[in-house]
Amino acid sequence: MWWSRFLAVAVLAVLLLPAAVAAAPRPLVRSSHGVVVQFGKHYVELAVASKSGFRVSIATTSPDGGVSSPMIVEQSSLPSFTPISKGDWQGVQTSFGAIQINTTSAAFQMLDNKGSVIIDSPKLSSALSASAGLQEDVCQQAVPGYDASGGTRSKSAPNGLQNQTQTSCCQACNAASDCDFFVFALPSAPDPSGANCWLLHDVPGMNPRQGRISGGNAPSPPPVIDFTLPAASQSPLYYGAGGGAGDPITHTSSSASVANTHFQAPYYWSTDGYSALGVSPAPFKEGDVQSYPAAWVFDGSNVMWTIGGDPQVDLYLMPAATAYDSLDCLWDVTGRPQLPPRYAFGFLAGRWGWVNATYIHQMLSNFRSGNFPADAFISDFEWYTPEPDYNLPNSGSPTFKDFTYNNITFPNPVQQLQDYRKNLNFRFGGIRKPRLGNSQLLVMAKNKGWLIDSSYTGGGRNLNYSIADLRTWYYEQHTHFLKEGVEFWWNDEGETQYFTFHWWNEAQYDGLAAYDKSKRFFTINRSYSPGMSRFGLSVWTGDISVSFESMAQQVGYQINWNMAGASFVTCDTGGFSGPDDTPLLLTRWYFVSAFLGIMRVHSTDSDMPHFPFLYGQQAGNAMRKALELRYQLLPMHYSLAHGMYTSGRPVFRGMFFDYPTDTVCQTIATQWMDGDYLLVSPVLSQDNSSSAYLPADTWYEFNTTTTHTGPTYINQTNVALDHVPLFVKQGGILPLGPVIQYTDLLPGGPLTVHVYDGADGAFELVEDDGATLEYTSGATLKSHFSYSSASQTLSWTKSGSYSGSDVFTNVQALLFTPQGVKQGSLTDFTKPGTIKF
Incomplete structure (x- = not known):
């Protein structure tokens, strides 16, 4: 792997340096879009990254440009800048602000376009030092997403400590004579014991674990660079880290990861007036491929970033006085949120369990005869295979078909899709899985090195979409579907690597462009990483439960995920996991989803589908009204989506966007x-x-x-x-x-x-x-x-x-x-x- 050549001692010697001795700064050195300053064995590049943002890079070789990452969009042009060189300070000045670093102390500042300081760090990173001694302060050895693999607890705290911050936890370790390693639990991952800090010694190693930060005397995981950004106000709020069911819309930490019903982004917007996005050269965390080695935690005084990778890591910093500014700046860096096709702003009728072609035609006809507005229907497995692939071995099956139609539901696919489109005015979208089931294709993929060894659903049958040749082959298998009338894709179970959904969509996007370069792209995806919105896609909140509680949680999902840059968020209206919906629950949920980015229903194959005409006249009439309201609002929603693309103003947003000083609006997650x-x-x-x-x-x-x-x-x-x-x-x-x-x-x-x-x-x-x-x-x-x-x-x-x-x-x-x-x-x-x- 990319980090395998680094030994633990070498890592500590390079990255965890004492702050007592500082090398004399070199003369001003310009890069293509900024300046470079050397601190001992590390270099810092301060650069213009977009029309509204900066990039701060720390590297072991002199950098000139950012880390290549799926999150970051290539910039066609960048604003002009003026180098800063005043005494010990060097940096860049632009029309939207400035960043500068003290070449002696490694102090760092970011200023807005009025010259006001919005970040003032006495030392940007513990890596910025001229000496190469072994750092004894465990606070400067913190690694996010890792736990101790063993060890002995300190006698000073045999049961751990409660109510600690990361800083107080590591300081407690420094103060204990028998502690040289600490473990801190983030608020998002509490321990049942109530403790959130453990002091240890004789730790043999470190294992990946979400929600933990650890550091000290132990064999080190991949190289990690830290950044310290002090709060500028007494009680700043942080938004935009993503989240899961029931999570608050403000955050105090994030450890980037993807999962069913949950994601965290290496990002936040601070009410101190700026946004930050962490970027690593690693596509995922060693031993935890669903995670990404970039995390932050706010301890009440400082935001402490930790980003793993070598030879360079980047922190994008964007002056952003308002929540509106924050998304505009984020999409400048990660790509503007393209518009889905207009039909996606209507209603999409999905389910698992379309029985056969007759059943499909009957259900779609019921929508039309009952005057229930709808634009598309979506099918689970049964559109392309009679049986799901969950029970297949890693070798697959010679009879499984990955890229054809199921002759029970689609015996005449071309004729059927034309009939649905022309006579019933329904478009069709089908589910896709990130893996193969056919044994011959699996042999071919294995020989080409296209498979990943995954403990996730599908095991060794999952494809590695980071490989360009695989992406090309994959989209070529789908060209006939596009010609035959399949309009869009529903991508499920792609949490096999942190960026799987991104690369998967890239393959599908390129495939559509190869078939019809003018046509808009649209997919629905079960998780999200920053940068995906530039494809013009939607993200749904995963396999949620059938309950009023789950319905209520969709409001917080919408606010949290939108603030992380997911431009169009949807859900399984009516829920997915659980019993049949009641008419009351499903009707109320229709009126929630009518005001979400994308409105769709979905259900398991064992439940009654969430179609309005199946729940009695009273509920059906009410759901029709919700659908009619959705369609009446289409001119407004569609226009607002254009505004989001051009100016970064989200269509659906939390109350704090418009009322940032109202304390209720800052945290409310029951309205939007x-x-x-x-x-x-x-x-x-x-x-x-x-x-x-x-x-x-x-x-x-x-x-x-x-x-x-x-x-x-x-x-x-x-x-x-x-x-x-x-x-x-x-x-x-x-x-x-x-x-x-x-x-x-x-x-x-x-x-x-x-x-x-x-x-x-x-x-x-x-x-x-x-x-x-x-x-x-x-x-x-x-x-x-x-x-x-x-x-x-x-x-x-x-x-x-x-x-x-x-x-x-x-x-x-x-x-x-x-x-x-x-x-x-x-x-x-x-x-x-x-x-x-």
């Missing part, structure tokens, strides 16, 4: 903002109640004249089954489409614009062909709405050249005031105009 104006507070409990927190502003109940003045709570009981509590901020402009059964029917009638009086407002409606990548080169039509509350006038201008048959040509508007509703006349929307109420 859908765009700039719409607050969603669905019923999340079995007792049919809802409690919405309205921050300081005037709020209307959606589609009514009822107003509330915040900050206040609106508590509702006995909420009707077909109702979801929605609130619109004064000045809000909501563009709504007509009720349609699938997105190809757009425009379907006039655009209806809701305006909520009390303040001025604005909204940019964006239309395009909904299917190609032409929007990336400007093929759009933009309608710039503005509302003047003083004159009660809605006006709009037009820009862009797109003029397809799917654009809105007429507009009508409704003005909601506390006194009543005013309706504007139907107006030509093909040119700039005004509606005076």
Whole structure:
């Protein structure tokens, strides 16, 4: 492996150096996009990394550029910079801020574009020293994601210590005469004993373990570089690390990993006004391939980063005063979040258990005859194989087919897919697994070195998607599916390596481009790593349970994963693992998912599918209403997705984006903002109640004249089954489409614009062909709405050249005031105009 040549003593000698002696700094040395400063055996490059971010690299050879990583997108151009050389300080100055390091002390600063210091570290890293002695302070030997493999506990704390920080834990070890190794448990991985710190000696080695940080006198794992970033304020908050079920939306640590229903990203945004992303040259952690060797922990005073790798590790630092800025900056570094095709903004009907071709046709026909809007259906295993591959040996089976159709569900695949598309207006997406089942293909893959030895599902049959030749071969096996009418992929169980989902999507993306370079890409994936959003994909929250608790947890998932850069988050509406849904639970869940990035249902093969017409008339009618609302909001959601691509403003976001100083909004995970104006507070409990927190502003109940003045709570009981509590901020402009059964029917009638009086407002409606990548080169039509509350006038201008048959040509508007509703006349929307109420 890449680290095998490093012995433990050599690692300690190179990386864990005493701070007492500092080498004299060399003269200013420029790199391609920054400056390089040498500290003993290490070099620091301070460089411009994107139009809004910096890169800090620490390496054992003089660096000139960042580590190659799937997370980082290649930059076509970078902003200009001015080298800083003032006394002992060297760095780079740009239009968006500056970073600089003291060449004597290794102190580090980052400043914003106004010159205010937002990071002020007395020493950037313990690696930056001129001497090469063995470091005796165990605090400077901390390694994330590892535990002691054995050892003897210190007599000073035989049962461990409780309520420690990482700093106090390692300091306790320094103070104990019989301790030369510490283990600290992160808050995300508590120990049943209640202890979170253990002091040891005679430790024989270290084993990978998520949620642990350890260090001291023991054979070392791969080289690790630390970064120390002190907090600039008394109680900063950290967002964007990802998370799992029930996790809070603020974080104090993250150890990067992927798993079913959970991921953590090597990233955060701090309310101190910056974002940070850690990058290692290693694709995964030794002995723990689902993890990535980059982690951080906030101990109450400092953020302590630890990034493993050799010969260089990178820390991307981005001045970001607001949560909006943070995502814009993150996507500058990792790639802008491309738009999925327009049909993905509708409803996707999935299940495990499509019995046969007759059953498929009947279910899809039921959607159409019952007027339940939908755009696509999704199948589990049964679309390509009669039996799942879970029981196959590592050698596979000679009869298993990986890249054909199951002749029970798709006896005439080309004809069926054409019929579903042309006559029923359903697109189709099929599940994919990251492995092979056919024994002949497995022999071929093994001979080419394409398999990984995995303890994960599929064992030794899993493919190593990091290999370019494999990716090419893989997408070539799928070209016939694309020609025959399969529209998109649903990628499952890809947590075989930290970046498997990324490389897997890269193969599929390249395959689609080879078949049709103009067509938009779309997949649904069970986990996420930063950088994946640039493909235009969605991430779902995994195999969640069937319960009200699980439904409520989807709000926190949405907020956490979105803040980590996952642009379109979805879930198994109705849950996956558990008993059949009740009509009440499934209906409430429909009204939650109508306001998520992607709306889809899924269920096991033993449960009743989560289709609305199977749960009785009352529930079915309510779920139809949820679907109709989803489709009416499509012009708004689609336009907001364009805004996310261009400016980094997420469509669906936590309340703290718009109300960062409101202490309730900073942590609330039972409601969210859908765009700039719409607050969603669905019923999340079995007792049919809802409690919405309205921050300081005037709020209307959606589609009514009822107003509330915040900050206040609106508590509702006995909420009707077909109702979801929605609130619109004064000045809000909501563009709504007509009720349609699938997105190809757009425009379907006039655009209806809701305006909520009390303040001025604005909204940019964006239309395009909904299917190609032409929007990336400007093929759009933009309608710039503005509302003047003083004159009660809605006006709009037009820009862009797109003029397809799917654009809105007429507009009508409704003005909601506390006194009543005013309706504007139907107006030509093909040119700039005004509606005076």
